[in-house]
Each structure stands twice: as structure tokens, then as C-alpha cells.
Amino acid sequence: MTKLLIYEDNPQLREGLTMLINGSEGFEVLAAFKNCNNVIEEVTAWKPDVILMDIDMPGINGIEGLKKIRQVNDDVKVLMLTVFDDNKNVFQAISSGANGYVLKKTLPTKLLEYIKEAQSGGAPMTASIATQVLKMFSSMNNEKGEDYHLSDREKQVLQFLVEGYSYKMIANEMFIAIDTVRSHIKKIYEKLHVNSKSEAVAKAFKDRLV
Amino acid sequence: MTKLLIYEDNPQLREGLTMLINGSEGFEVLAAFKNCNNVIEEVTAWKPDVILMDIDMPGINGIEGLKKIRQVNDDVKVLMLTVFDDNKNVFQAISSGANGYVLKKTLPTKLLEYIKEAQSGGAPMTASIATQVLKMFSSMNNEKGEDYHLSDREKQVLQFLVEGYSYKMIANEMFIAIDTVRSHIKKIYEKLHVNSKSEAVAKAFKDRLV
């Protein structure tokens, strides 16, 4: 028997979800709340297997509710519900420890599948969410920004800078004179539009040149 | 009609997949190959909607095959198949432009669902894969490393360093003497175990202190 808690501010949807789930074999809604004001106490008292958490709630929103839950319980599976599939929320929910992220419009029978999937350690996501997650992922390390037209040698020097090498050390590593290192670095600064080592390093990280 | 290509070195599985898919309403396997040696030519010639790509193949493996495909075609949906759900492959596949990632053991009917999902722009993943993806994600930005015990003021100074400010500018911004800035920075270096501005900046990025 899968025991659930529901957090959803819309009364119709809250009731609807409760009815749907309670009417299904193997599921039981322990309680349903309209806000997260006492989420910690409620979760510790009821000890549910899975929590359905609406994201868009007045007062304490779903993400904050999720964070509160994770302060006291890492085991309960939390399935985020939302009408929007906007980027920011997905990312935040995931990094805050959500176990799944489903759109409200995908409700009817699939939801029960998702709940089971979450309970058994999976990470259910509706297709559109999964796509977003993959996009974020692949955009995160996409092809080391080839945009500044750094020459091979300049890229090499920048790499050393990022690793904290001094000019002298770089000259040694690359078997060139320190003055040549200077020349390269000056060129790099021009191309990156910076004027100090640490700015160059910061830019390298930000633009994933390294 | 969804048109597919299959890349799978195991003859039994290759045949089995072809049979299964061809026997299903609305799907057609254009061809099935046992390696990726001519993947570019094959894909351009057949123009499939979806490609099933085994990861663990001798010679050119599935990831490399995927990369080759992406050199010439960004539209075709590529669904990776594997027996293992090891971390490295998942990550590589995703960043190389895979549209989905499913375990071979989840084959029978679900696979057809996954294919349809991929074709319609979704990102089908088996539960265990999705879990991994989420884990990677959340491990990537977990709780701005509060581990170095930087004081509030030190964090502030570090922030300025990251933004490329010189000591003098920091002193101005913070309404303190430049010597105080020095003191703070020295303390920061001790705590971060570095000994230059750029190293501190690099560490700040790496450990997500900023």
C-alpha cells in the first residue's frame, strides 16, 4: 500500500487527486493540505511514502516546501506538480532534491504510474520536462566556446593560467621565454576583453573555455 | 509511419528488434546494421525518423556513432540502447546529442512507446537512467560549499576578486583601507589553501563558492 500526502492549494484539484488516488487499488491518501505552513510536522507525523507537491502555491511555494521536507527526511519521494514547465523551476526542484517532475495536464492514469515509479526509486518526468533536463545538460558543456578565436598556443597558456601557474612556470612548462608568455597573455586579454589574470580565469570558467 | 534504422551488433537482438517493430502498426524498420562503419552514408541515404543505437558495440561504439550522425544530421532522433546504466556513458550520450537513453531489459512494448515519444520531441529515459540524470544534476550544484568557513566579510571580498576587482577597487567599494583588503585576502588564501588571486578565483568557481 503506497501512502501519500498531497499539497495543493486549488480545492477542486486537491479533492480530485484525493478521490482518484483513493479510488485506486494499492494507493492511499493519508491527508491533503492546502499549504506548506506545517509541512515538517505533517511529514514527520504521517510518514508517507510519496508526496505530491504543487509548485505554484501562495505563501510557501512547492520548492520551499520541498526544501523544508529535505531538512528532516531524505527518504520520502517527492513528486512535483506544476502547470508550467519553465526552466527555472525544473532546475531548482531538481537541485533541491525532487524525485520527479510532472505536468498537471498529464494527470489521469499516468499519474499512478508515475507515483509507483517514484516509490520504486525511479525519477518520473513527463516528456517535455525530460527534454528540458537533457537540454540543460548538453548546453552545459557544449563545445568549449570556440568564440574568441584564441590560437592553439593561446588556449594552452590560458589553460595554465586557470591552473594557477605564474608566468615563470608557464615559460618553463612550454619551453619558451617569459617574455613570450607575456606576449601571449597580452593577446589573450585583448581577445577576451579583460585586463588581469584573474578576470581571464573567471571568464574562462564562465564561458567554459576550460 | 515512423521509419527506423537499427544499429546493434548482436544478431539475435538485431533480428528480434526488427521483427518486433516491423510487426507493429505504424512502424517500419528501413534497415538494421551490425556496426557504425558507414553510419553517415546510411543515415543520409535512408533518412530515418528515429535511430536505435546500441552503445556497446565493437569497433565504432554507439557514442562515436552518435557523434558521427550529429555531424551531418541534427534532426533525426537517436535513442541509445544499453545493458549498462553506468554514469559515464549516460553523460557522454546526453552531451553528444542523444534524444533518449533506454536499458535493453525494458524492451518489450515500452520500447514502442519510447520511440513514439522520441519522435514527437520528448526525451524518453528508463526510470533508472532518469534517476541518474537527476543525481548528476543535483550533485553539480550542491549547496555552495560552505566548507571553508569564510567569514561574511571574506566571502564579500572573494566575490569582488571573482569579479575582477583590484585591491584598490575593493577597498573603495567596501569603504575600508587597502591594507584591510590585504588582510582579508591573506586570510582567504590560507583558508582556501591557495596563494594567488587567480587560484582563489579558480577555486571559487570550481567549488561553487560563487
Added chain:
DNA sequence: GCCAGGATAACATATTTATGCGGTTGATTT
């Protein structure tokens, strides 16, 4: 054959940074 651009190098100079030492003050803890 000429030209652009990358890689190399040298020299000079001003500024910034790193490091050592010293100190005062005020808030918090023990």
C-alpha cells in the same frame, strides 16, 4: 611574390600583488 597572422623574443616601466610583521577595537564565549 607578397601579405597577414601566429609564435617567438627583448627591454623598459609602472602598478599590483603577496607576504612578513605589527597593532586596536568590539562582540561573543567560556
Added chain:
DNA sequence: AAATCAACCGCATAAATATGTTATCCTGGC
């Protein structure tokens, strides 16, 4: 009351960095 610690400030010195200018060599493209 003593101890601790963050925040503040000063002075001195050596090293590293930033900036400018100039020049050679080599390579690939027009």
C-alpha cells in the same frame, strides 16, 4: 575576567603582473 575572533589599519619589501614598443621567423592564402 580572560580568551577568542572578526574586522579594522599600518609599514616594508620582494615578487609578479600589466603595458608599450619593437623585431625576427615561419606558414598559409591570395
